Amino acid sequence: MTAPDPVALSADLIRCASVTPEEAGALDVIRAPLEAAGFRCTRIDRGGVSNLYARWGSEAPVFGFNGHVDVVPVGDEAAWTRPPFSGEIADGVLWGRGAQDMKTGVAAFVAAACRFVTETPPKGSVALLITGDEEGPAEDGTVAILDWMAANGERVDACLVGEPTCPETMGEMMKIGRRGSINAWITARGRQGHVAYPHKANNPLPALVHLLDRLSRHELDQGTAHFQPSTLAVTSIDVGNPASNVIPSEGRAALNIRFNDAHTGAGLDAWLRSVAAEVAAFSGVELEVKTRISGESFITEPGALSDAVSAAVKSELGIAPDLSTSGGTSDARFMRAMCPVVEFGLVGDAMHQVDERTPVEQVETLCAIYARALGEWFRKA
Template identity: 50%
Template sequence: MPSDALSIARDLVRCPSVTPADAGALNVLETLLKGAGFDVHRITFSEPGAADIDNLYSRIGTTGPHIAFAGHTDVVPPGDEGAWTRGAFSGDVVDGFLYGRGTVDMKGGIACSVAAALDYLAEHGGQPGKDGDGSISFLITGDEEDIAVNGTVKLMQWAAARGEKFDHCVLGEPSNIEELGDCIKIGRRGSQSGTLYVDGVQGHVAYPHRASNPIPDIAALITALVSDPLDRGSAQFQPSNLEFTSVDVGNPAANVIPGQARAKFNIRFNDHHSQESLRTLIEARVAEISGNRIATRIVWEPSNADVFLTEPGPFTDLLVAAIEEVTGRKPELSTGGGTSDARFIKDYCPVIEFGLVGQTMHQIDERTPVADLERLTRIYRGVLDRYFA
């Protein structure tokens, strides 16, 4: 089986692994890694109310330093497959671009990390590190694009229970914005969702004195909550933001004052807050605005998306140097964007995110330049050279 990044990426893309289906994607990786001498484990995790998820952990080497590459082989649905220029799972190469769902997010990144590791091992007698000292591993899951309960979070727990210790991790999410080498993710804001309820008294619109309309009250609360900043940002993070995403009263009648109004919201928060302190802050603000006049409550949704930051230092410097050598660019160290599985890995070792350019991820005709696959492989190879130097 060919071990260059393009061949690996094409084999992965041709597996229609829409969450929670694996569709053979992990078999592709297992065959390659076993052939290179990796110890490979396939672990299925289950949880009531969620799909069973197949995961892969592989390692070569038994000592430190230990660098892990992480990623997910599951992808979002392709949407209208008839709208694709090439088949959504074709893996076709046209005019220098590899097409298919997952090429960017993130089978392409996984392919590059595997190709780089195999190339490094082939040049170093099948052993990582100087004189065989060191370890390379892969943490690959299949449920990142869904609720993420039977993937990386449990795979990290499983590995820790076995005594696996990681020194650093590179997560191959598509971190770049415009061009390869423009951005490294060194952290992510946390995410917390909830629903604000305002209770009134239902009644006839012709007799408003017999009712209490919750709509003006919830409108005032929404306006006040979004008008008052949660913070002004921090050294590495942009300001936290609260966004209301829906408002509903469940009332189809034009002549009835509703008895309740509710509004869903999501907060992306920085390192000024924890989930607990953030909930306390929002509840205090709601209580202050509403006083004793408005009956309110907030129902918080469970969240496993905490804020995290990998402080700039030798590991980020190492990746920056590898990127500059290949692309000539010095990347921005960013904490913007949404959540990723790095939020689970950060509890076990420092983790940074660097992969392909994310412009077409989740879109019709998702694609990546073949040249970017080749350059990302060279960057990852440069990371390994420097890491074990």
């Protein structure tokens, strides 16, 4: 069989309006060429989300790819130069939502995997974990696939996530880890009153502002061997008080911490609650803290997997990618519980934007890099 063309496959995927959690036929688009190449495909549906697990081969070792076909909303469709789900190719550029994040990455590794197992079948297996819930809550996507794998005795020994990783130039960066992320919502409750008689009220806002100032000024760390310093950003302060002569009874705030491997989510949760308790004790204002940890920090030490990807990039582009832990979270945070994981993909300068697009040449190069990475990894496995 002839392996699918990664650009044509990317365009077909973009034409599926798979705004998370809608699948919109995207999994069928990639299932057909995979089955034609001998992959056994299993659709895994959970919580209104559709996912696909595909495997070629039955023996170890197993090399895995992970990616998502869901996309963020298009925003103001009238602001787009070309329709966001057109998959149009013009002047060597592929247009549409998902052209960078990350239908092209999925198409590239599907095409590369089909080409690799057809032309140079390895002594081992290749598995693809493709989700429809990366841009959403991420509770029933890659996590659901991993749960299914555990129940069915499936595993991978190394995983390459196809997220866009390059800031400006193709090949310049590979992600070997990610910072953790914790969101916090703080509610300050006092006693409402007239601004002319503040002694009869208990204004919660000074306590809330003081707490946010303490948290913001605190140096979490100075960075670690593989990570930049952790950061805390206040993202919202909301009082909802339209009256200038009323001391409100309540104020709310939200913040996010992106943390490195000097911390854990539980440790930061405890720190937030401890500081809030101190402020509450001297202010007499109730300070309620709620948190959600969306991912712990992790690092894949340089080794066989990163070496295979680096060698592939250097063969195709003549450069060795920097090994980075920058950026936000991705589904690599789930894969790392099973195996070593790295991320490598396109330049991400237009992802989530109006007129998302990517040069066709980059998609073709990415497919070639993935195919070479497979060969490099199996050669040393």
